[in-house]
Amino acid sequence: MTEILLGVARAIFVVMFGMNVAVICTWVDRRQGALIQDRVGPDRAVVWLPTMLARALAVLPALAAAGAVLGLALQDKQARGEDPVSMGRAFLFSQLAVLMTWITLSAVVAHVRRRGPESALDRTLAGLGAPRRIALVGILTQLGLLVALALVAGSPLGDVISGAAYGGGVLLLCGAMLFGAGFTALNMRGERVGLRLLGLLHPAADGLKTAFKEDIIPLGVDRLMYGLAPWLAFFPALVVLAVIPFGDTLCFGRAPEGGIDITALAASLDSSGVCDGRGLKLQVADINVGILYFFAVAGTGIVGAALAGWASDNKYSLLGGLRAASQMVSYEVTLGLTLIGAMMIYGTLQVDDMVRWQRDHAWGIFVQPLAFILFFAAAVAESKRIPFDIPEGESELVAGYFTEYCGMKFAMFMFSEYIAMVSASAVIAAIFLGGWDLPFLYPDGLRIHIGGSELFATPLPHLAVVLLGFLGFVLKVVFMCWLQLSIRWTLPRFRYDQVMKLGWRVLLPLSLGNILVTGLLILVVNTGSEALQTAANVAADLTKAVIALGGLIGLVVFVRFLLSPPAHRQSVASTSARFAAAAGGTRKAVMGA
Numbered sequence: 001m002t003e004i005l006l007g008v009a010r011a012i013f014v015v016m017f018g019m020n021v022a023v024i025c026t027w028v029d030r031r032q033g034a035l036i037q038d039r040v041g042p043d044r045a046v047v048w049l050p051t052m053l054a055r056a057l058a059v060l061p062a063l064a065a066a067g068a069v070l071g072l073a074l075q076d077k078q079a080r081g082e083d084p085v086s087m088g089r090a091f092l093f094s095q096l097a098v099l100m101t102w103i104t105l106s107a108v109v110a111h112v113r114r115r116g117p118e119s120a121l122d123r124t125l126a127g128l129g130a131p132r133r134i135a136l137v138g139i140l141t142q143l144g145l146l147v148a149l150a151l152v153a154g155s156p157l158g159d160v161i162s163g164a165a166y167g168g169g170v171l172l173l174c175g176a177m178l179f180g181a182g183f184t185a186l187n188m189r190g191e192r193v194g195l196r197l198l199g200l201l202h203p204a205a206d207g208l209k210t211a212f213k214e215d216i217i218p219l220g221v222d223r224l225m226y227g228l229a230p231w232l233a234f235f236p237a238l239v240v241l242a243v244i245p246f247g248d249t250l251c252f253g254r255a256p257e258g259g260i261d262i263t264a265l266a267a268s269l270d271s272s273g274v275c276d277g278r279g280l281k282l283q284v285a286d287i288n289v290g291i292l293y294f295f296a297v298a299g300t301g302i303v304g305a306a307l308a309g310w311a312s313d314n315k316y317s318l319l320g321g322l323r324a325a326s327q328m329v330s331y332e333v334t335l336g337l338t339l340i341g342a343m344m345i346y347g348t349l350q351v352d353d354m355v356r357w358q359r360d361h362a363w364g365i366f367v368q369p370l371a372f373i374l375f376f377a378a379a380v381a382e383s384k385r386i387p388f389d390i391p392e393g394e395s396e397l398v399a400g401y402f403t404e405y406c407g408m409k410f411a412m413f414m415f416s417e418y419i420a421m422v423s424a425s426a427v428i429a430a431i432f433l434g435g436w437d438l439p440f441l442y443p444d445g446l447r448i449h450i451g452g453s454e455l456f457a458t459p460l461p462h463l464a465v466v467l468l469g470f471l472g473f474v475l476k477v478v479f480m481c482w483l484q485l486s487i488r489w490t491l492p493r494f495r496y497d498q499v500m501k502l503g504w505r506v507l508l509p510l511s512l513g514n515i516l517v518t519g520l521l522i523l524v525v526n527t528g529s530e531a532l533q534t535a536a537n538v539a540a541d542l543t544k545a546v547i548a549l550g551g552l553i554g555l556v557v558f559v560r561f562l563l564s565p566p567a568h569r570q571s572v573a574s575t576s577a578r579f580a581a582a583a584g585g586t587r588k589a590v591m592g593a
Contacts, residue, residue: 003259003260006260006262006280007284010282010283010284011242011284014241014242014244014246014284015238015241017241017246018238018241018419018422018423019238019415019419021422021477021478021481022415022418022419022421022422023203023204023207023418024200024203025418025421025422025481025485026203026206026415026418027199027200027202027203028481028482028485029485029488030199030202031199032485032486032488032489033489044202045196045199045201045202045204045205046194046195046196046201047194047195047201048192048193048194048195049192049193049194049195050191050192050193051188051189051190051191051192051193054185054188054192054193054195055185055188058181058184058185058188059181059182059185061181062177062178062180062181062182063178063181065177066173066174066177066178069170069173069174070170070174073093073166073167073170076089084159084162084163085159085162085163085166089162089166089461090149090161090162090163090165090166090169091146091149091165091458091460092169092460092461092464093165093166093169093170093173094145094149094165094166094168094169095142095145095146095169096169096173097168097169097170097171097172097173097176098138098141098142098145098169098172099138099142100172100173100176100177100180101138101172101176102134102135102137102138102139102141103135103138104176104177104179104180105125105128105134105138106131106132106134106135106138107131107180108125108179108180108183109125109126109128109129109130109131109134110131111187112125112126113126113131135556136556139552139555139556143552145165148161149161149162149165149458150456150457150458207411210407210408210410210411211407211408213406213407213408214406214407215406215407215408215409216406216407218312218313218314218404220313221311221312221313221404222310222311222313225307225310225311226308226311226312226404227409228307229304229305229307229308229311230304230308230405230408230409230412230413230416231304231412232300232301232303232304232307233301233304233305233308233412233413233416234304234412234413234415234416234419236297236298236299236300236301236304237298237301237416237417237419237420237423238419238423239297240293240294240297240298240423240427241284241422241423241426242283242284242285242293243283243284243285243286243287243290243291243293243294243351244283244351244423244426244427244430245281245282245283245351245352245355245430245435245436246282246283246436246470246473246474247282247436247466247467247469247470247473248273248282248436248443248465248466248469249273249275249279249280249281249282249466250265250279250280250281250282250462250463250466251265251266251269251275251276251278251279251280251462252264252265252266252275252278252279252280253265253266253278254278255278259278260278260280261278262280265462265463266462267461267462268444268445268459268460268461268462269443269444269462269465270443270444271442271443271444272443273442273443273444281352282436282466282470283351283352286350286352287350288349288350289349290349290350290351290352291339291343291349291350291351291354291431292349294427295332295335295336298332298382298420298423299328299332301328301382301416301420302324302325302328302329302332304416305320305321305324305325305328305384305391305401306321306322306324306325306401307321308321308401308402308405308413309321309322309324309400309401312401312403312404312405313404314403314404316397316398316399316400316403317397317400317401317402317403317404319397319400320391320392320397320399320400320401320402320403321391321400321401323390323391323397323400323401323496324384324391324400324401326500327381327384327388327390327391327499327500327503328381328382328384330381330499330500330503330504331378331381331382331503331507332378332382333503333508334374334375334377334378334503334507334508334511335375335378335379335382337508337511337512337514337515338371338374338375338378338511338514339371339375339431340515340518341368341371341514341515341517341518342354342364342367342368342371342431342432344515344518344519344522345357345364345367345368345518345522346364351430351431351435352435354430354431354435355430355434355435355436355437358434358435358437359434359437359442361537361540362539362540362543362544363432363433363434363437363543363544363547364431364432364433364434365432365433366540366543368432368514368518370510370514370517371432371511371514371518372428372432374507374510374511374514375428375431375432376428377502377507378503378507379424379427379428380424380484380487381499381503382420382424383417383420383421383424383484384417384420385417385421385484385488386487386488386489386491386492386493387487387488387491387492387493387494388494388499389493390493390494390495390496390499393493401413402414421481421484421485422477422481424480424484425476425477425478425480425481425484426477428480429473429476429477429480430473433476433480434472434476435469435473435476436469436470436472436473437469437472438468438469438472439544439545439547439548439551440544440548441460441465441468441469442465443462443465444459444460444465445457445458445459445460445465446458446460448545449541450538450541450542450545451534451537451538451541
């Protein structure tokens with residue numbers, strides 16, 4: 001019964017993850033459109049709350065979180081007795097404390113500088129410097145603390161410092177959460193407070209509005225197929241997430257009857273990562289043909305678009321359905337062929353085994369760079385979004401295959417594109433970006449090594465390793481979704497002949513060539529000398545070092561971008577011709593099939 005309940009919980013989590021990320025993508029899409037086209041963004045949706053209620057909503061969650069952290073720390077101390085604090089616990093709580101501190105201070109100082117100091121506390125906070133400087137100091141402090149804990153690990157001094165870091169980290173983490181919540185509550189003034197959540201209420205308002213819209217069914221449609229098409233487009237895009245692992249296996253104890261004892265989570269694992277008890281995979285369906293399941297289910301989305309176009313009894317819808325079917329079939333071939341090279345290298349069809357191969361060697365983007373580019377281009381085309389949105393090109397087909405749909409049926413078609421984007425991002429993250437793997441993070445902890453030389457090592461609790469991997473996977477999926485949304489606001493729509501030419505004359509030959517080159521490289525490596533094998537291992541470790549360094553630099557740049565004031569540029573042109581000439585002119589190409 002426990003395993004059944006856990007399976008249901010995993011399925012619900014995957015469904016909610018896919019749908020919520022898709023909702024956030026609609027919010028990002030609207031925000032990017034507002035920034036680029038200088039139109040109203042999603043901030044108009046607001047819920048007005050009484051000030052006392054708003055203050056309670058700001059303070060109570062922080063109090064609950066601080067109480068939970070203190071309770072866990074006290075419970076852990078009682079369980080340990082006189083034993084010293086492990087370096088893994090000290091690392092986890094100290095890093096969380098420093099992270100929460102500089103994020104809170106940066107946000108508070110940015111708010112004070114924006115509205116101006118009003119009290120002695122505000123003047124003190126404003127005197128801390130620019131928010132970007134606080135963020136940079138915070139990140140450097142985290143790195144310095146990590147290095148300091150690593151240098152004294154395993155020594156008597158290390159036990160003392162780890163205990164201080166553990167206790168100080170718990171108190172600093174609770175203090176940062178309470179300070180941020182208290183400052184937010186004190187700055188809520190007036191009779192009511194507008195709750196906007198950065199505009200995230202707008203997608204919720206759109207969904208609520210769509211649910212109550214009238215469902216108009218035109219005359220002449222095939223009612224069965226007309227009503228079935230939105231479901232065939234929506235659910236395949238969602239259920240493909242069932243075979244994607246969101247994290248490494250959680251190791252629990254074994255119950256007397258042989259099941260999982262969820263109350264006995266393993267404290268730590270060895271370097272092999274093998275569970276002594278029962279393992280819980282963070283994956284809904286662990287099947288031995290996982291990646292083939294993705295193609296089998298995702299391919300049925302073609303039926304939904306084609307069926308909608310045919311059943312609507314509309315010439316524009318029929319043309320849109322035909323375009324959707326031809327485009328999706330064309331790029332489905334490239335999707336499959338690009339992954340053959342990855343299957344040849346990984347030697348398996350199971351997605352979780354592919355992730356473990358990347359953890360032990362190198363990420364797929366380094367061993368299959370061309371396949372990554374081809375798969376990404378084909379995945380964008382499969383989602384039928386700009387620049388591949390010819391099935392619903394407004395300037396040609398009104399709205400394409402869902403012209404005759406409204407209400408929730410229209411919302412299902414629209415939402416299925418965002419969910420397909422999330423599913424494609426999850427597949428790309430798992431096969432080419434290491435899945436839950438983070439550079440130098442292994443089941444037993446953090447170990448930085450190049451070849452046979454170990455530069456740094458620190459053990460981490462099993463739960464911390466799994467949570468860090470899960471967070472890394474989610475960030476990879478979010479990044480790939482953001483990249484697809486950026487392309488949507490960067491490239492213009494292709495012509496129909498250009499889409500077909502790209503799929504059959506460019507991507508398909510390149511995917512076949514990638515298979516040939518991959519086979520030759522595998523033959524060379526397998527028959528190479530021991531020196532070649534050693535060089536390949538060193539190169540794999542160097543790729544992880546590059547990823548880790550690039551991630552740190554990217555984090556600093558991202559924080560600096562978030563905290564920097566927006567810069568607006570205006571481009572004035574009296575006609576579209578002058579604007580195009582100022583932008584460098586337009587290109588013309590002869591239309592061909």
